[in-house]
Structures are given as structure tokens and as C-alpha cells.
Amino acid sequence: MTSTQVDITARLAELAHTHDQLTTALATVTERLDQVKEEIRTITGGDGAHLLPDGHKITVTPTRRFNETRAREVLSPDLVAAITEVKSTVSAMLAKRVLSGADYEACQTVAGKPRVTISVENGGE
Numbered sequence: 001m002t003s004t005q006v007d008i009t010a011r012l013a014e015l016a017h018t019h020d021q022l023t024t025a026l027a028t029v030t031e032r033l034d035q036v037k038e039e040i041r042t043i044t045g046g047d048g049a050h051l052l053p054d055g056h057k058i059t060v061t062p063t064r065r066f067n068e069t070r071a072r073e074v075l076s077p078d079l080v081a082a083i084t085e086v087k088s089t090v091s092a093m094l095a096k097r098v099l100s101g102a103d104y105e106a107c108q109t110v111a112g113k114p115r116v117t118i119s120v121e122n123g124g125e
Helices: 003-044 068-074 077-082 092-098 101-106
Strands: 048-051 056-061 064-066 108-110 115-120
Antiparallel strands (some): 064 108
8 A cells, every 4th residue: 555545544544433433422412412302391391482591492392293184174175175186195285385374283283292492592692
């Protein structure tokens, strides 16, 4: 091997090692973030907005998904027809374009864990 090839090989080995370290660190940080969010869900009861004195705003909202069965239950036949595709499948994407916000929301059901959002409001650190 030439010295250039050795230099490239050594650098690639360093980068691979750094990648491994960062991947491990990322997994650890992600796991801890998940734990923090789970504790926030527990403390808040899974819903609500909380503005803290330091400017942080914690918002916990239910995760909602469009539900075809629910849509067929709550919408008029005309609205169901307007959001039904050729294969007789009610389309969430089409529903979002065609339905009013209230009608679309009525077709949703809660799914999964509540979403946790943390932001810093104006004036916060």
C-alpha cells in the first residue's frame, strides 16, 4: 500500500470508529428522551399545554389518525362518496382535501402515545 492509501485507510477507520461512538451515543440520548417524554405524559395525564416560568412550553396532545370505519359512521353518504377512491376505499389523503376541519376531525380516532412538544416561548432561555 502506498502512504496515501494507508492515510485513507487510517482516516476511514477513524471515521468508522467515530460513527460507532455517535451511533451508541444517539441510541442512549434517544432512549433518555423517550423516558423524559413518557414521564411528561404521566405527569400531565397525556393532554394539555403547560407554560413554565423559564419560558419552556410543554404541549401534550393525543395522537390522532384518520379512521375509515369512523368516517363511514359519522359522515353523510355524499361525503363518504366524495372521499372514496376507485377501489371503494375511503382515502385519508382525499378526505383531508375535501372535508371541513370538523368533519375530518370527527373521522379520527386516538392512536398510540400522546405527542409531547417542548418549545421555548419568546423571552425564555
